[in-house]
Amino acid sequence: MSGYGQFCPVAKAMELLDERWTLLVIRELLAGSSRFNDLRRGVPHMSPALLSKRLQRLEHAGLVRKRVDGARTAYRLTQSGEELRPIVEGLAAWGVRWIGELGQEDLDPHLLLWDMRRTIDVDAWPRRRTVVAMRFTDVPSSAGRWWLVCRDGDVDLCDFDPGFDVTATVTTRLPVMVRVWRGDRSWAHALRAEELRIDGDADAVARVPEWLGQAVWAGVPRPTEAELAAAREPALAGAASA
Amino acid sequence: MSGYGQFCPVAKAMELLDERWTLLVIRELLAGSSRFNDLRRGVPHMSPALLSKRLQRLEHAGLVRKRVDGARTAYRLTQSGEELRPIVEGLAAWGVRWIGELGQEDLDPHLLLWDMRRTIDVDAWPRRRTVVAMRFTDVPSSAGRWWLVCRDGDVDLCDFDPGFDVTATVTTRLPVMVRVWRGDRSWAHALRAEELRIDGDADAVARVPEWLGQAVWAGVPRPTEAELAAAREPALAGAASA
DNA sequence: CTGTATCCATGGCGATACTG
DNA sequence: CAGTATCGCCATGGATACAG
Numbered sequence: 001m002s003g004y005g006q007f008c009p010v011a012k013a014m015e016l017l018d019e020r021w022t023l024l025v026i027r028e029l030l031a032g033s034s035r036f037n038d039l040r041r042g043v044p045h046m047s048p049a050l051l052s053k054r055l056q057r058l059e060h061a062g063l064v065r066k067r068v069d070g071a072r073t074a075y076r077l078t079q080s081g082e083e084l085r086p087i088v089e090g091l092a093a094w095g096v097r098w099i100g101e102l103g104q105e106d107l108d109p110h111l112l113l114w115d116m117r118r119t120i121d122v123d124a125w126p127r128r129r130t131v132v133a134m135r136f137t138d139v140p141s142s143a144g145r146w147w148l149v150c151r152d153g154d155v156d157l158c159d160f161d162p163g164f165d166v167t168a169t170v171t172t173r174l175p176v177m178v179r180v181w182r183g184d185r186s187w188a189h190a191l192r193a194e195e196l197r198i199d200g201d202a203d204a205v206a207r208v209p210e211w212l213g214q215a216v217w218a219g220v221p222r223p224t225e226a227e228l229a230a231a232r233e234p235a236l237a238g239a240a241s242a
Numbered sequence: 243m244s245g246y247g248q249f250c251p252v253a254k255a256m257e258l259l260d261e262r263w264t265l266l267v268i269r270e271l272l273a274g275s276s277r278f279n280d281l282r283r284g285v286p287h288m289s290p291a292l293l294s295k296r297l298q299r300l301e302h303a304g305l306v307r308k309r310v311d312g313a314r315t316a317y318r319l320t321q322s323g324e325e326l327r328p329i330v331e332g333l334a335a336w337g338v339r340w341i342g343e344l345g346q347e348d349l350d351p352h353l354l355l356w357d358m359r360r361t362i363d364v365d366a367w368p369r370r371r372t373v374v375a376m377r378f379t380d381v382p383s384s385a386g387r388w389w390l391v392c393r394d395g396d397v398d399l400c401d402f403d404p405g406f407d408v409t410a411t412v413t414t415r416l417p418v419m420v421r422v423w424r425g426d427r428s429w430a431h432a433l434r435a436e437e438l439r440i441d442g443d444a445d446a447v448a449r450v451p452e453w454l455g456q457a458v459w460a461g462v463p464r465p466t467e468a469e470l471a472a473a474r475e476p477a478l479a480g481a482a483s484a
Numbered sequence: 485c486t487g488t489a490t491c492c493a494t495g496g497c498g499a500t501a502c503t504g
Numbered sequence: 505c506a507g508t509a510t511c512g513c514c515a516t517g518g519a520t521a522c523a524g
Contacts, residue, residue, distance in 0.1 A: 002495095005287050007348045007420050008357070009337025009459060010269050010330060016341075017333075018260045020497075027252050036506050045247050047498060052507060062340070062473060073506065079465070079473045080340045087332045088252060091259075094329065095251025098304070098322045099258075106249045115250070178249050217251060223321070231304060231321040244515085262517075278486050289518055294487060315486065 016061055017084075021046050025054050026081060027088050029064065031118065034074040041114055092217040096182060107174050109136055109143045110159075112181060116212060117148065117157040125150045125211055131162070132208060133169040136177065148212075168200030168208050183218025258303055259326075263288050267296050268323060269330050271306065273360065276316040283356055334459040338424060349416050351378055351385045352401075354423060358454060359390065359399040367392045367453055373404070374450060375411040378419065390454075410442030410450050425460025 004011040017023055021043060028042035040051060055075055058064040063081035067074050077084075113134070129151040136144040147158040147166070156162075170177075176195045179185045187209035190196040198205045223231065246253040259265055263285060270284035282293060297317055300306040305323035309316050319326075355376070371393040378386040389400040389408070398404075412419075418437045421427045429451035432438040440447045465473065 003345065003347065004263075004266065004285075005347050005350060006266075006285075006353055007344050007350070007424065008266075008269070008353070009334045009341065009424070011266055011337075012341040012344070012348070013333045013337035014265050018262060018265065020260060021246075023256050023260065024246065024248075024250075024253055027250070043246075043248075045498090047500090048507065049499095049509080050497065053497095071505070079469055083336055083339070087329055087336065090329045090332060091255045092251045094325055095253075095255035097325070099251065099254040102249050102254070103245065105245065105247050106254070108247060108249070111248055111250070182249065182251070227321055287518090289520090290487065291489080291519090292517060295517090313485070 016057075016063075019054070019057075021050060022054055022058070023088065023091070025051065025058070026063070026077070026084055029075060029077045029081065030085050030088055034076055036073060036075070039075070042111075044108065044111065089217070093220045096217050096220045097223055100184065102175075102178065107178055109139055109146070109174055112174075112178060113146050113148070113157055113159075115215065116181070117155055119213065119216060120148070120150070120155050120211070121213065122150060122153045122155055124213075127152060129164060130167045130204070130211075131164045132211065133166045134177070135169060135171045136174045137171065138173040138175075150211075166200065168198055168204040170196065170198050170208060170212075172196035181215050181218065183214050183220070184222075187212075187214075258299075258305075261296070261299075263292060264296055264300070265330065265333070267293065267300070268305070268319070268326055271317060271319045271323065272327055272330055276318055278315060278317070281317070284353075286350065286353065331459070335462045338459050338462045339465055342426065344417075344420065349420055351381055351388070351416055354416075354420060355388045355390070355399055355401075357457065358423070359397055361455065361458060362390070362392070362397050362453070363455065364392060364395045364397055366455075369394060371406060372409045372446070372453075373406045374453065375408045376419070377411060377413045378416045379413060380415045380417075392453075408442065410440055410446040412438065412440050412450060412454075414438035423457050423460065425456050425462070426464075429454075429456075 003015050006012070017026075024043050024046075025039060028039050031042070033039050033042055036048075036051070036055075039055075040046070040048060043051065055064060055066070058081070059066050059075075063078055063084070064075050065078050067076065129149065131150075132148045134146040134148070138144075143159070145159070145161070147160075147162050147164075149156040149158060149162055149164060172190070172195060176185070176190055180187055180190050180196065187196070191198070191209075198208050245257050248254075259268075266285050266288075267281060270281050273284070275281050275284055278290075278293070278297075281297075282288070282290060285293065297306060297308070300323070301308055301317075305320055305326070306317050307320050309318065371391065373392075374390045376388040376390070380386075385401070387401070387403075389402075389404050389406075391398040391400060391404055391406060414432070414437060418427070418432055422429055422432050422438065427437075429438070433440070433451075440450050
């Protein structure tokens with residue numbers, strides 16, 4: 001008996017969606033990944049066996065359609081899966097508003113850069129090859145140096161020096177970069193506080209914040225002071241006087 | 243390591259919300275239940291130990307505030323918890339649209355009547371005492387007979403004959419009533435198909451569907467034929483023509 | 485009424501290795 | 505590249521009994 005024994009549509013939905021990893025896989029599909037290994041990159045700590053199992057289950061439930069084209073396989077959301085987009089976006093907004101504390105183990109530079117890479121608005125970048133290097137001073141060098149290579153509307157992410165001239169270098173600590181990416185801090189704020197440095201061609205330096213931007217959900221308004229105060233008391237408490 | 247190791251706000255939200263039962267407890271709180279035993283009634287197969295544990299965890303995470311008033315305890319959602327309402331409603335709408343198949347074990351008459359009872363719009367009922375009996379022909383008599391007693395803006399649910407005059411009696415099979423309640427079928431449709439009968443005072447009989455109504459989420463539009471067809475193919479497949 | 489304590493079985497899931 | 509196979513643990517949560 002793994003179900004809830006309820007006809008309530010929330011219960012029926014959660015029978016499918018509350019399994020560990022499932023909604024993150026859907027998040028990846030919503031973000032546009034369709035290859036097995038691209039999906040894996042978005043959920044690094046998930047074993048391939050489990051990812052496979054989840055995809056099968058989602059396909060069985062009609063949220064995902066698998067298509068094999070020769071040697072390649074693609075997973076796409078169906079209409080049903082696509083309609084989870086507002087829910088996943090709502091969860092992102094809720095999470096960014098109300099879960100501010102991150103553990104050290106949540107700070108994965110690989111995931112951060114992978115997310116940057118796919119979010120980057122290439123049209124804001126110069127047409128000619130532009131390389132932004134990123135250096136995390138608090139991370140072992142193997143995961144502490146990254147290169148974003150943008151050329152002609154295409155972005156590549158390298159964890160090794162690709163050898164091209166570096167247009168600008170961002171140097172900071174990983175938690176700072178995550179905070180900026182999440183939108184908890186602005187680029188300007190981090191720069192002013194000297195928690196983050198950008199070096200290189202003067203013209204490029206000024207434009208790096210715009211080039212890299214922030215996560216798509218970073219703009220969600222945070223709780224106001226009044227809301228934080230209210231959060232310490234029940235909402236709509238229903239006349240607590242006396 | 244029970245977390246996801248991701249700073250993504252969806253992942254952080256799901257670390258909390260993807261635990262079994264959690265979102266159903268939140269659903270109950272959103273519906274207005276605040277007493278431990280009222281909450282229990284909404285999640286009948288959940289052990290009290292687990293409910294207690296979940297409430298503690300939600301309180302710890304700041305979604306719920308516990309208040310003890312003398313011998314009674316009340317759990318209320320905070321602002322943070324309250325802001326999950328659109329997400330839970332979205333899940334309900336999604337579930338009702340895309341998960342139509344219910345197992346026999348999902349058809350719980352107790353839950354159905356409990357949901358009816360709390361949804362009923364008492365203002366639509368007569369002011370004088372009105373009793374609607376419900377009889378499920380396919381359910382063992384112990385859970386097959388119910389009485390909704392409405393008087394002066396108050397509704398009571400009984401699983402035993404309260405002894406009052408019965409104004410009208412609904413007789414049907416449980417799956418039919420659930421379908422009607424979910425909005426998969428209308429009262430009128432079920433009556434016409436003779437899957438459901440209403441007996442009693444002629445005037446009352448005509449008004450029972452209006453008195454009982456349907457679940458709040460029953461009105462969600464179902465997938466059109468075109469959408470169902472599309473559901474069999476990937477959404478936004480991105481030019482599949484060779 | 486509002487929980488807590490305890491016990492135990494299950495199976496989900498993490499880890500690793502391996503294949504077409 | 506796209507998965508499957510296998511193994512074993514331990515935490516999750518189901519069941520029951522009991523307490524303030």
